[in-house]
Amino acid sequence: MNDWLLSTDGLSKSYGDIQVLSDISIQIGFNEIIGIAGENGAGKSTVMKLIAGVVPPSAGTLSLGGEAYRPSSYRDAVTKGVSMVFQEQALIGNLRIYENIFYGFEQRFTHAGAILDHRAMRNDAARWMADLGFSHINVDALTDDLPFHDRQMVEIARAFILSEISGISHPLILLDEPTASIGEREITILFEAVQRLRAKASFVIVTHKLSEYIELCDRIYVFKDGQQAGEVGKADMAPETIHQLMVGRIRDEALYHEDKQRIDFGPSRLEVSNLTGKDVSNVTFEIAEGEILGLGGLIGCGKEEVVRTIVGHLPHSEQGAVTLCNAPLPSRNRSSIAKSRGLGYVPKERKTEGIVGYMSVAQNISLPSLPMVSNVKGVIARGKEISLARQFIKRLSIRTRGPSQDTIHLSGGNQQKVVLAKWLARDITVMVLDNPTRGVDVGAKSEIYQIIRELAATGVSVLMVSDDLLELIGLSNRILVMREGQVSAEIDAPVDAKPTEQDIVRHMT
Incomplete structure (x- = not known):
C-alpha cells in the first residue's frame, strides 16, 4: 500500500x-x-x-x-x-x-x-x-x-x-x-x-x-x-x-416504450432561430407536432441554457428568435406569455423550481391552472382543486395518502409526476423537459416514459434535455448534440435504426 x-x-x-x-x-x-x-x-x-x-x-x-x-x-x-x-x-x-x-x-x-x-x-x-x-x-x-x-x-x-x-x-x-x-x-x-x-x-x-x-x-x-x-x-x-x-451498455427497448414511438408528425410547433445568449451561440432547430426532440451533450455544453432561454428564464440576443405555434415569443415577460400559449416546463431541479414542498399535492397541481379551480369571484374553490388533483393522481398513479398530503413527503418519482401533472392539467401544445427522470428509480422512470409517449401521441411537441444517453436515444425521434454552446450534430433516431451511444458521444467530446 x-x-x-x-x-x-x-x-x-x-x-x-x-x-x-x-x-x-x-x-x-x-x-x-x-x-x-x-x-x-x-x-x-x-x-x-x-x-x-x-x-x-x-x-x-x-x-x-x-x-x-x-x-x-x-x-x-x-x-x-x-x-x-x-x-x-x-x-x-x-x-x-x-x-x-x-x-x-x-x-x-x-x-x-x-x-x-x-x-x-x-x-x-x-x-x-x-x-x-x-x-x-x-x-x-x-x-x-x-x-x-x-x-x-x-x-x-x-x-x-x-x-x-x-x-x-x-x-x-x-x-x-x-x-x-x-x-x-x-x-x-x-x-x-x-x-x-x-x-x-x-x-x-x-x-x-x-x-x-x-x-x-x-x-x-x-x-x-x-x-x-x-x-x-x-x-x-x-x-x-x-x-x-x-x-458499453444495452438499451432496453421495452423500458422506453419504443413500440409506441410516432413516425408521422404534424406541422411545426416550436421554432428556434439563431438563439444566442449565456453559453449558447447560434442554435437553430424546430419541433413538429407529436415529435420528441432530444437535446444532449456534456455538462456545461449549453443544453440547459437553451431550454431556460426558450422558456424565458434567461435572456438572449436580439437577433435570435423563438416562435411558438407560428407566433413569435417576446423577449420580455416570455415565461408567462409562453405559458398562456400552451408551453409547459419541467425543470431539472424539481425541489427548488418544480414544486412547493410544503404545499399539498392538490395545490401544486393547480398552480398553473388557478382560473380552472376558482369561482366567479376569483377565489380558489377547494372542491374543484381536490377534484382536479384526484383526476391526475389516478391518471399518473401518483402514490400519495391523498390530495392534501404535503408534496415534500412524496418520493422523488412521485414528486416528478406532480410536476408533470401541473402541465397536463392545462391545454399544452409544447412540453419542455429538463432531465425528466433525474433522481427517480427505474419503476418511476418507466411510468414517466409512458407519460411522455402519451403526450406525443396526443400531438404535444416535446423538447427533452437528458444527461442519460440511453434515455435520450430510447425516447427521441431526433437528437441534437451540443458542444461548447453550439449544435455539433443532428442525429435521426427512428425506432428501427436507433444510434448507438458511441454515435452520440463522439459529437459530445
Whole structure:
C-alpha cells in the first residue's frame, strides 16, 4: 500500500435508495496525473467529493500514504494533504489573495490571541507563490479582480501552502472540470503549471474533453453508471477506446416504450432561430407536432441554457428568435406569455423550481391552472382543486395518502409526476423537459416514459434535455448534440435504426 499515495477499496455512495457509486477501487501514485472519465452521471464528481471529505462514503475504505484515511470534513482532508479545486471556485471574491490563501488557518499569524499579523500573512503568501512559479500574481489584489485562470492558480497554490503548513510533503490535488470556463491560452498555462508541479504533488483531473485526458494524464479510470468500467494506460489512450468503455451498455427497448414511438408528425410547433445568449451561440432547430426532440451533450455544453432561454428564464440576443405555434415569443415577460400559449416546463431541479414542498399535492397541481379551480369571484374553490388533483393522481398513479398530503413527503418519482401533472392539467401544445427522470428509480422512470409517449401521441411537441444517453436515444425521434454552446450534430433516431451511444458521444467530446 505504501507504493500508492492514495487508494480506495470498494468505495460506494448512496442517497437513500439511489446508488450513485458502487465498489470503486482506484490507486493514485506519487507524482502521477490521473484522469477520471465518464459520461454525465457516471460518478466522477462523487468519487472526487468522497476523496476530498465533502461527503462521507456509504461503504468501502480509503488509504492515504499507506494509512487509513476517512476525512470528517473538507478542512480535515486539507490538513491531511488533500485539496480540491472545484468547478465553481471556492475563493471569497472580496478578500485579498493572501487572505484567501490562509482563510481558516489564521491562527498561524495571530499574536496575543487576537491580533492578526497581515504583513506576515502577505509576506509568507508572496514567498510561497514565488516558489511555486506564480510570482506574477499580486497577493495584495482583491480576488474578484483576477481573471478566472489566475484564481485557479491561487487555489492550486493554496493546496500546496496549506499542505506544507500541515507538515505534508506530497499533497494530492483534485481538479474538477478546471478548463470548463477558460480559453485555449489559459488552458495551456494551467496544464504547464500542473506538469511543472507534479514533481511536488499528485493530481486527479475530471474534464469533459477527451483530448485533455490524453494530453495530460498518465492513466485514466473510466466510470460508467457509478461503477468502474476500466483503466487505460498512456499507450492505449485513443478516443475510441475511452468512448467504448464509457458507453458499453444495452438499451432496453421495452423500458422506453419504443413500440409506441410516432413516425408521422404534424406541422411545426416550436421554432428556434439563431438563439444566442449565456453559453449558447447560434442554435437553430424546430419541433413538429407529436415529435420528441432530444437535446444532449456534456455538462456545461449549453443544453440547459437553451431550454431556460426558450422558456424565458434567461435572456438572449436580439437577433435570435423563438416562435411558438407560428407566433413569435417576446423577449420580455416570455415565461408567462409562453405559458398562456400552451408551453409547459419541467425543470431539472424539481425541489427548488418544480414544486412547493410544503404545499399539498392538490395545490401544486393547480398552480398553473388557478382560473380552472376558482369561482366567479376569483377565489380558489377547494372542491374543484381536490377534484382536479384526484383526476391526475389516478391518471399518473401518483402514490400519495391523498390530495392534501404535503408534496415534500412524496418520493422523488412521485414528486416528478406532480410536476408533470401541473402541465397536463392545462391545454399544452409544447412540453419542455429538463432531465425528466433525474433522481427517480427505474419503476418511476418507466411510468414517466409512458407519460411522455402519451403526450406525443396526443400531438404535444416535446423538447427533452437528458444527461442519460440511453434515455435520450430510447425516447427521441431526433437528437441534437451540443458542444461548447453550439449544435455539433443532428442525429435521426427512428425506432428501427436507433444510434448507438458511441454515435452520440463522439459529437459530445
